[in-house]
Amino acid sequence: MKEKVHIKRLENVAYITINRPEKRNAMDMESMDLLEKKLDEIENNQADKVVAITGAGNEAFCSGGDLSVFHHLRTKEEAHAMLQKMSQVLFRLFLFPKPTVALLNGTAVGGGCEIASACDIRVSAPHAKFGFVQGKLAITTGWGGTSMLLERIEPAKALEIVMTARMYSAKEGKNLGFISSLIEGDFKKESERYLSSYVNLNSDVLAAYKARFTDRIDREKLQQRIEREIDDCSTLWAKDAHHDAVDKFIRK
Numbered sequence: 001m002k003e004k005v006h007i008k009r010l011e012n013v014a015y016i017t018i019n020r021p022e023k024r025n026a027m028d029m030e031s032m033d034l035l036e037k038k039l040d041e042i043e044n045n046q047a048d049k050v051v052a053i054t055g056a057g058n059e060a061f062c063s064g065g066d067l068s069v070f071h072h073l074r075t076k077e078e079a080h081a082m083l084q085k086m087s088q089v090l091f092r093l094f095l096f097p098k099p100t101v102a103l104l105n106g107t108a109v110g111g112g113c114e115i116a117s118a119c120d121i122r123v124s125a126p127h128a129k130f131g132f133v134q135g136k137l138a139i140t141t142g143w144g145g146t147s148m149l150l151e152r153i154e155p156a157k158a159l160e161i162v163m164t165a166r167m168y169s170a171k172e173g174k175n176l177g178f179i180s181s182l183i184e185g186d187f188k189k190e191s192e193r194y195l196s197s198y199v200n201l202n203s204d205v206l207a208a209y210k211a212r213f214t215d216r217i218d219r220e221k222l223q224q225r226i227e228r229e230i231d232d233c234s235t236l237w238a239k240d241a242h243h244d245a246v247d248k249f250i251r252k
């Protein structure tokens with residue numbers, strides 16, 4: 001049976017692939033658990049120097065939470081539990097002791113952008129689009145995405161991205177500083193080549209640089225901001241405006 005999230009290893013890079021292309025790599029609870037397990041595995045495996053997260057296929061990196069499943073969460077408490085679960089996984093990814101790279105092989109939407117924001121670096125195929133579209137579903141980000149995006153790019157630009165809730169091209173993402181590099185050509189092959197330059201250094205050197213990168217973060221404050229984000233999102237989740245917007249997506 002296919003695993004919804006799997007790892008492949010190549011030259012000291014651990015590639016985590018969200019493997020639900022028929023749902024544009026949407027995350028359900030099982031995928032969240034698997035992502036967490038893969039992080040455990042990589043953290044304990046000395047040979048893994050760098051973590052790359054990507055989506056199966058060419059169309060999507062990740063379309064966010066699985067709306068067909070999470071639509072059954074009706075109350076604030078139910079939504080809160082799900083949001084907290086994934087935000088804990090992403091907080092861990094944000095502070096992961098090894099460098100992390102989101103390989104945007106295709107569209108990243110909603111929670112997919114939150115996963116990308118949790119990674120240290122985002123590189124993208126030129127055709128990939130991204131959008132923090134949660135606002136269109138009458139909710140905010142709830143996996144910690146806005147709090148983490150604010151650590152990644154200029155605050156005014158982060159605010160623009162979440163408040164317009166629109167889709168951006170990869171080129172726009174590069175101009176906004178959300179995407180570090182665009183990878184032309186065969187994305188899989190060229191991103192492997194791109195990552196091979198990261199693993200030339202030994203793992204202690206990479207870990208030391210990564211530690212300096214995360215030292216900048218006030219972890220306690222970030223955690224508090226994420227908790228407030230989860231609280232806002234779960235309050236909005238329980239309202240009719242959100243349920244109606246998701247109904248519309250599911251019925252389309």
Ligand SMILES: CCCC(=O)SCCNC(=O)CCNC(=O)[C@H](O)C(C)(C)COP(=O)(O)OP(=O)(O)OC[C@H]1O[C@@H](n2cnc3c(N)ncnc32)[C@H](O)[C@@H]1OP(=O)(O)O
Pocket residue numbers: 022023024026059060063064065066067068069070107109110111112133134137141142143249
């Ligand atoms: C919970 C944390 C916050 C969140 O993540 S809220 C969720 C935010 N995500 C969204 O609103 C994304 C909704 N999806 C889309 O806009 C589009 O599907 C997307 C990603 C641009 C891809 O467009 P297309 O390539 O044209 O593909 P499509 O729409 O025909 O979709 C193909 C099949 O995938 C399904 N799908 C896509 N995104 C999903 C999702 N998030 N949850 C559950 N199912 C999802 C879609 O229903 C369709 O299924 P089917 O083939 O009709 O059975």
